[in-house]
Amino acid sequence: MVTQRLYGGIEGGGTKFNCAIGNGPENIVAEMRIPTTSPTETIHKVSDFFAPYLGQLHGIGLGSFGPFDLDSTSPTYGYITTTPKPHWGNINIVGMLHEKINLPIVADMDVAAAGVGEAKWGASKNDSHSLYLTIGTGIGGGYIVNGKPLHGLTSPEMGHIRIPHDLKLDPFRGACPYHGDCFEGLASGPSIQERFGQRAETLRDDDPFWEVEAGYIAHALANYIFTLSPKRIIIGGGIMQKDFMFPAIRKKMQEVLNSYIPHNTILRDIDRYIVPPALGNRAGVLGCIALAMDADMMR
Ligand SMILES: [Zn+2]
Numbered sequence: 001m002v003t004q005r006l007y008g009g010i011e012g013g014g015t016k017f018n019c020a021i022g023n024g025p026e027n028i029v030a031e032m033r034i035p036t037t038s039p040t041e042t043i044h045k046v047s048d049f050f051a052p053y054l055g056q057l058h059g060i061g062l063g064s065f066g067p068f069d070l071d072s073t074s075p076t077y078g079y080i081t082t083t084p085k086p087h088w089g090n091i092n093i094v095g096m097l098h099e100k101i102n103l104p105i106v107a108d109m110d111v112a113a114a115g116v117g118e119a120k121w122g123a124s125k126n127d128s129h130s131l132y133l134t135i136g137t138g139i140g141g142g143y144i145v146n147g148k149p150l151h152g153l154t155s156p157e158m159g160h161i162r163i164p165h166d167l168k169l170d171p172f173r174g175a176c177p178y179h180g181d182c183f184e185g186l187a188s189g190p191s192i193q194e195r196f197g198q199r200a201e202t203l204r205d206d207d208p209f210w211e212v213e214a215g216y217i218a219h220a221l222a223n224y225i226f227t228l229s230p231k232r233i234i235i236g237g238g239i240m241q242k243d244f245m246f247p248a249i250r251k252k253m254q255e256v257l258n259s260y261i262p263h264n265t266i267l268r269d270i271d272r273y274i275v276p277p278a279l280g281n282r283a284g285v286l287g288c289i290a291l292a293m294d295a296d297m298m299r
Pocket of ligand 1: 160182184
């Protein structure tokens with residue numbers, strides 16, 4: 001029997017907080033987008049959204065931008081830690097929500113939540129091991145194993161790996177304040193804006209840079225395939241709104257792998273291996289609901 005218990009999902013992003021109530025893609029009872037302003041104002045509006053439903057909810061799932069401290073033994077558990085986003089550094093987001101919403105809150109990184117949503121209801125619902133990657137304002141990835149995001153010492157930071165950077169082809173030094181030309185430093189939306197002085201979405205579709213961008217993403221995917229061997233790779237985020245990027249990435253990735261992994265999924269079935277999120281722009285908030293549901297079932 002399908003559960004009728006309701007859960008809250010909060011996808012906390014740098015520009016907006018997506019909130020929803022429900023228990024699956026076919027049953028969203030209410031949803032709202034709240035602009036990300038100051039922590040106090042944003043959390044206040046989030047709790048106002050949930051207030052009429054509190055008696056019916058069995059838990060809240062929060063997927064937040066980071067870096068986000070998820071170590072339950074840490075004194076700063078539930079804090080957004082070293083973000084450069086103004087006003088949000090060292091903010092106890094889980095604690096602030098708890099003060100307003102007296103329900104169990106399970107928290108994870110935004111990309112991990114989106115990956116959990118896709119694994120429960122979306123593009124990777126039949127895959128034991130899947131990778132969810134977002135390429136937009138930042139770059140991050142969640143690796144989902146049997147429905148759960150992989151955590152180690154901290155959350156993986158897949159956007160900050162090193163990839164080959166041909167300075168003759170792309171002389172840009174990179175936009176990451178920590179590493180310069182790491183993957184995020186070379187391929188995020190802000191890196192494109194810094195190179196060309198215009199937003200990535202306004203860069204013409206026939207600009208030769210998109211080939212370079214597809215190459216960066218392909219190299220990163222090859223590294224994830226070599227180290228994690230996901231059974232499916234889902235890529236979301238603003239950059240991937242350009243549909244031509246998917247075929248370009250698939251082609252480049254086959255060149256990078258050079259037939260080294262003799263699996264038909266990669267050799268012949270790559271169109272179904274590297275895919276957009278099946279839940280679209282609801283992957284994140286549905287993933288947060290999935291986190292809350294899974295935590296409730298473990299109780
Ligand atoms: Zn970096």
